Amino acid sequence: MSLDESQRAWSSGHIDSINDKAAWPVDSNVDPYAASENPVINVIGLSEDLESQPSYKAIKDGNEAEGHDSIWAQRRNNLNTDRLRTSILVETNADLRDGIDEEPIIRNAVFKDSSFEAWSSKLKKTYNPLSPDIVVINEIDELEGIIFKHTNYRVKHLVELPNTDPADDHIVIRRYSDFIWLRKVLLKKYPLRLIPDLPPKKLGSQYSSRSFLLARRQGLIRFINLVMKHPVLKNDDLVLTFLTVPAELSSWRNQASYDTSEEFADKRISETFKQMWDPRLLEKWNKINASLDKSMIIWNNMRILVERYESRMLHIAQERDVFKACIETYSQHTNVLYPEEHSASVIELNDHLKVVEKHLENTTELINNEAEELHSSLVPKFVTYIEVLKALQKLFERYRILSRNTVHQLERRVELNEERLEAMKGKPDISGAEYDKIVNIVQQDKRSINQQINRSWLIKECVLEEFTFFQKTQFLAIDTLQTWTAMHSKYYGFQLNEWERLAVSLTELPSVQ
Numbered sequence: 001m002s003l004d005e006s007q008r009a010w011s012s013g014h015i016d017s018i019n020d021k022a023a024w025p026v027d028s029n030v031d032p033y034a035a036s037e038n039p040v041i042n043v044i045g046l047s048e049d050l051e052s053q054p055s056y057k058a059i060k061d062g063n064e065a066e067g068h069d070s071i072w073a074q075r076r077n078n079l080n081t082d083r084l085r086t087s088i089l090v091e092t093n094a095d096l097r098d099g100i101d102e103e104p105i106i107r108n109a110v111f112k113d114s115s116f117e118a119w120s121s122k123l124k125k126t127y128n129p130l131s132p133d134i135v136v137i138n139e140i141d142e143l144e145g146i147i148f149k150h151t152n153y154r155v156k157h158l159v160e161l162p163n164t165d166p167a168d169d170h171i172v173i174r175r176y177s178d179f180i181w182l183r184k185v186l187l188k189k190y191p192l193r194l195i196p197d198l199p200p201k202k203l204g205s206q207y208s209s210r211s212f213l214l215a216r217r218q219g220l221i222r223f224i225n226l227v228m229k230h231p232v233l234k235n236d237d238l239v240l241t242f243l244t245v246p247a248e249l250s251s252w253r254n255q256a257s258y259d260t261s262e263e264f265a266d267k268r269i270s271e272t273f274k275q276m277w278d279p280r281l282l283e284k285w286n287k288i289n290a291s292l293d294k295s296m297i298i299w300n301n302m303r304i305l306v307e308r309y310e311s312r313m314l315h316i317a318q319e320r321d322v323f324k325a326c327i328e329t330y331s332q333h334t335n336v337l338y339p340e341e342h343s344a345s346v347i348e349l350n351d352h353l354k355v356v357e358k359h360l361e362n363t364t365e366l367i368n369n370e371a372e373e374l375h376s377s378l379v380p381k382f383v384t385y386i387e388v389l390k391a392l393q394k395l396f397e398r399y400r401i402l403s404r405n406t407v408h409q410l411e412r413r414v415e416l417n418e419e420r421l422e423a424m425k426g427k428p429d430i431s432g433a434e435y436d437k438i439v440n441i442v443q444q445d446k447r448s449i450n451q452q453i454n455r456s457w458l459i460k461e462c463v464l465e466e467f468t469f470f471q472k473t474q475f476l477a478i479d480t481l482q483t484w485t486a487m488h489s490k491y492y493g494f495q496l497n498e499w500e501r502l503a504v505s506l507t508e509l510p511s512v513q
Contacts, residue, residue, distance in 0.1 A: 115272075115275070115276040116276050116278065119272075119273075119276060120468045120471075123231070123465060123468045123469065124468060124469070124471065124472055126231035127229070127230070127231050127469045127472055128229065128472070129229060129388070129472055129473050129475060129476050130475055130476065130479055131229055133158075133221065133225040134157055134158050134159045134225065134228055135155065135156065135157050135158070135221070135224045135225055135228055135243065136155075136156050136158065136221070137153050137154065137155050137156075137217055137220050137221045137224070138153065138154045138156075138217075139151060139152075139153055139154075139213060139217050140152040140153065140154055140173070150175055150176065150177075151175070151176065151213065152173050152174070152175060153173070153174050153175070153176075153217065153220065154171055154173060155171065155172050155173070155174050155224070155243065156169070156170050156171045156172075157170050157243050157244070158170070161240055161243060161244060162235070162240070163240065164240050164243075164244040165244065166243070166244035166246075167244075167246050170244075172242075172243065172244065172245065172246055173248070174242070174249060175249075175250075176201060176216070176220070177250070178242065178249040178250070179198055179220055179223065179224075180198065180201075181249070181253065182227075182238065182239065182242050183195065183198055183223070185238050185260050186227070186233060186236070186238075186239070187398075188260045188262065189236065189238075189260055189261065189262060189263055190232065190233065190236075190262075190263055191262065191398050191402055192395060192398060192399055192402065192459060192462045192463055192466065193230065193232060193233060193395070193462070193466060194226075194230060194388070194391040194392060194395055194466050194469065194470065195227075195233070195391060195394070195395075196222070196223050196226040196227065196387050196388070196390075196391045197223070197387060197390060197391070197394070198219065198220070198223050199215065199216045199218075199219025199220060199223075200216075201216075202216075218380065222380070222383065222384055222387060224243075226384070226387065226388070226391075227239060230469070231469065232263075232465075237258070237259075238258060238260075241258070263462070264455055264458045264459070264462075267458060268454060269454055269457035269458050269461060270461075273457070273460075273461050274457065277460065281464060281467075284467075285463065285464075285467060288392075288396075288467075289393075289396050292389060292392060292393055292396070293393070295389055296386060296389045296390065296393065299382060299385060299386050299389065299477075300386055302382060303379065303382040303383065303386065306374060306378060306379055306382060306484070307379060309374070310371050310374040310375055310379070313367050313368075313370055313371040313374070314367075314368070314371050316367055317364050317367040317368050317371070320360050320363060320364040320367065321360075321364055323360055324357055324360040324361060324364070327353055327356050327357050327360065328357060330353065331350055331353045331354070331357075334346055334349055334350055334353070335350070345509075345510045348508075348509055348510060349509065352505060352506060352508070352509055355502065355505045355506075356502065356506075359498055359499075359501070359502040362498050363495060363498050363499075366491055366494050366495055366498070369491075370487070370491040373487060374487070377483065377487075378480070378483055378484055378487060381476070381479065381480040381483055382480055384476060385473070385476045385477055385480055388470075388473045388476060392466075392470055395463075395466060399459070399463060402459065403456070403459050405452040405453075405455070405456060406448075406452065407449050407452050407453060407456075410445045410448055410449050410452075411449065413441075413445055414442055414445050414446065414449075417438050417441055417442050417445075418442065420438060421435065421438055421439065421442075424438075
């Protein structure tokens with residue numbers, strides 16, 4: 001195509017021009033000839049956990065990189081400007097319309113309280129954080145391996161899982177490394193979902209410690225059941241495979257072909273969500289983070305206090321045993337100290353000493369039962385709620401990385417290139433090939449802007465879904481406090497009954513004449 005033909009194609013409307021040129025800043029550092037590449041972070045290609053990447057940690061601790069803005073950054077309002085809608089997103093070129101809606105992809109948000117309430121209510125019905133656990137994990141005693149030993153776990157699901165063909169006993173054998181793999185693929189596929197942490201892996205002498213292995217098994221149970229309660233994660237093919245394929249998972253991974261594409265791939269935002277979006281939701285989202293950190297500290301302190309109380313109860317139980325032994329020993333000397341011929345009431349004293357011994361035995365058993373119930377029922381509730389808070393905190397950290405885009409930078413480059421195209425008109429020394437090259441770059445940049453803005457909306461939708469799910473986790477906090485209250489009330493009642501029974505019995509002892 002000659003330069004004149006290219007210019008006529010440009011002016012005839014095959015490629016949009018930008019009307020409000022004065023509103024566009026010019027960045028001299030932007031290369032107008034550089035074709036845009038996909039600026040979206042490729043989560044699918046990560047070989048390691050996103051949270052362990054050096055670049056992730058650097059951005060997390062630093063300020064936003066220049067030219068990469070958050071989709072909800074307060075200083076940017078490009079997503080709702082008429083200029084962006086008319087000049088960037090409404091393409092007339094047939095190539096640019098491929099896969100693009102006829103109407104602009106971004107509209108001014110029209111919020112309807114009733115629409116959002118219906119949307120959030122429907123989501124909340126799919127999530128019940130207090131539902132019973134459906135996966136149990138038991139440790140297999142033998143440590144496999146000659147040099148590097150590892151522990152196998154017997155993983156059993158208690159309910160039928162959709163679209164699966166499990167073994168008759170619903171049991172698979174998994175290693176700790178299999179759980180690590182599962183969490184990594186979940187982070188690749190669902191980087192902006194509430195994905196819980198795994199318990200730590202220890203080496204050396206701590207690895208074989210029974211208390212450590214017990215704590216790690218409980219952490220694995222907590223992880224997989226939080227995943228299975230999540231409305232999205234529980235239906236993931238790889239999660240179901242993890243729970244049902246009887247083969248050794250490492251062998252299956254080497255032989256099978258499985259998809260770890262990010263959930264946003266090939267997905268377009270719905271008009272319904274865009275129309276119900278309310279910018280006020282941004283304020284609520286931004287306020288969560290500060291309270292989240294403080295809440296984690298508060299609940300962790302509460303957990304520590306409960307564990308300290310448990311330790312004190314065990315210490316009290318030991319002291320009661322010592323007290324009981326003292327009473328038993330003393331009863332062996334009473335007949336010598338108070339011969340019956342001189343003190344007939346010594347018989348009643350010995351009988352009531354046995355009552356005291358029985359009382360101490362009963363109250364010690366109650367204390368041990370309370371400590372055991374604290375350890376097995378109450379403390380795990382505190383830990384589960386803390387893990388949910390931590391999952392939301394990690395989601396925030398990933399969001400800060402993945403929500404950035406280069407729309408603002410690309411807009412400036414489109415402006416510069418369109419100015420160059422305008423300046424090239426009527427110049428005989430400019431070749432048509434050079435003109436067409438710039439036209440193609442503009443087209444690529446506009447496609448990239450469309451893709452990034454669509455992805456930004458999908459991120460908003462995903463994060464708002466997780467925020468909606470998270471609202472129901474308040475019932476975890478309520479249930480934990482209710483359990484704490486009921487447990488103390490129950491055992492205080494039992495202890496009170498024992499002490500009142502002892503008090504009544506001791507009033508029957510003779511008094512001084």
